[in-house]
Amino acid sequence: MLRPGGAISWFNIKEGGTTGFEPGLVEPGVQYVYDLEVDEKAVLRPAEDGIEWLRLLSVDEVMSALRRREFKPSCACVMIDFFVRHGIITAENEGDFADIVSRLHRSLALPTTFPKSK
Structure with a gap:
């Protein structure tokens, strides 16, 4: 469900x-997240091109992959938010908990969608 x-x-x-001297591009975004419990026998297939791998991971495997920076920043934020919402990352086990939570739900001063045409 x-x-x-x-x-x-x-x-x-x-x-x-x-050259490394040009400024970087700023990329703000908002993602709506959903939880879907997946049976370990489920066959997973990428929904779009450019996905390098797709497989079920345990919490420990995801944590390790996050530490190795194997996820795109936006995807890493979704994983961290899941861990916060499910009590895996808490104020008791993460000293930067309040900062992490506030950064996952920050107000963005830049537009995150294109204006609607008239």
Whole structure:
């Protein structure tokens, strides 16, 4: 069953050009998140091109992959938000808990959608 998990906001600064002296691009975003329990026998298939791998991971495997920075920033935020909402990351086991939660739900001063045409 699909369950709404709220929304997160993120802010990424992409690397600059080829010389390293060009400024990076600012990329704000909002993602609506959902929880879906998946049976371990489920066959997973990417829904779009560009996905390098797709497989079920345990909590420990996701934590390790996060530490190795194997997820795109926006995807890492979704994983961290899941851990917060399900009590895996808490104020008791993470010293930066309040900062993490506030950064996952920050107000973005930049537009995150294109204006509607008239």
